[in-house]
Amino acid sequence: MSETPETHTIRFLQELRKEMKEGFDKVNVRMDGITHIMTLLAGHYHNVGERLSSLEDRQKG
Template identity: 60%
Template sequence: MTDEPENHTIRLLQEMRAEMRKGFEDVNLRMDGLTHILVTLAGHIHQQDERIERLEAKGDD
């Protein structure tokens, strides 16, 4: 009889662990997506800065 509550406790802890893992997987997926967006934006801004610098240098001539 004492095994039964212990088994329920273990099962509950396993379910909680599984839910936490899934939650972290979702967060990691979102972070990967956000990282991709930020890297893309940083590359675009860098290209724009270079283009503006070339235009400014051309205007100084």
């Protein structure tokens, strides 16, 4: 039985959907990594800000 053009189209669309999903999965992993790094940096910056404020208060008092 020969395959109809519709079967080829369906197969093509299924492969395209699979490739797009894999691409989005990779983007999600990257975004999760970037979010993690930004959270760590924000926490570090906040900690440095508190320490600097504490040192400035001690210097004034």
